[in-house]
Amino acid sequence: MADQAQDGGGEALDLASRLTIDHHQSLKLWLRMLSCTVRIENEIRSRLRETFDITLPRFDLMAQLERHPEGLRMGELSKRMMVTGGNITGITDLLEREKLVLRVPDPKDRRAFSVKLTDAGRAAFAEMAAVHERWIEELLCDVAVDDKARLIELLSQMKRHLDAG
Structure with missing residues (x-):
């Protein structure tokens, strides 16, 4: 949980939240970017399907x-x-x-x-x-x-x- 607090994350689980203080900063960055991208992409996928089929x-x-x-x-x-x-x-x-x-x-x-x-x-x-x-x-x-x-x-x-x- 200390890692989430340091990263500004809440209770929501994502790829970056699985990391600990012992992981390299580059890995943390990569997983945070990936997590944000996946969340946005999933929302856009859903909206495209619902709105435009x-x-x-x-x-x-x-x-x-x-x-x-x-x-x-x-x-x-x-x-x-x-x-x-x-x-x-x-x-x-x-x-x-x-x-x-x-x-x-x-x-x-x-x-x-x-x-x-x-x-x-x-x-x-x-x-x-x-x-x-x-x-x-x-x-x-x-x-x-x-x-x-x-x-x-x-x-x-x-x-x-x-x-x-």
Whole structure:
């Protein structure tokens, strides 16, 4: 319990609460970041399902396509989303049945296809993205603006260090 008090944690159990004073600070940091990420992600998953009847992976795929109106090849989607090609195929199949995305032949390689948002997909994603942004704002509203800026800077430094590693 001393570790929870030191970390500012309450009685709620999470990955970081299992640590003791003897664990390395880096491990504590990693588990605290993971715990926060998992809590936010679980809440967003639940809200997406309840509000839009869509899964987080489907939302994420649409988000990738929204940023690339020219479309993305399946392999590129797999790389960007860090999931297998089979997962991308399954998600794309579902979205295509719902007329939210379409596969188009790649003009540079006739054996390959790019995936694009349809007009209906673009409209649906725009609505979901606006609501999603409000949810994130709500979930992080108790973090002061200066603290958010500092956290962004610190995590950016960490990412640069990991990318250089």
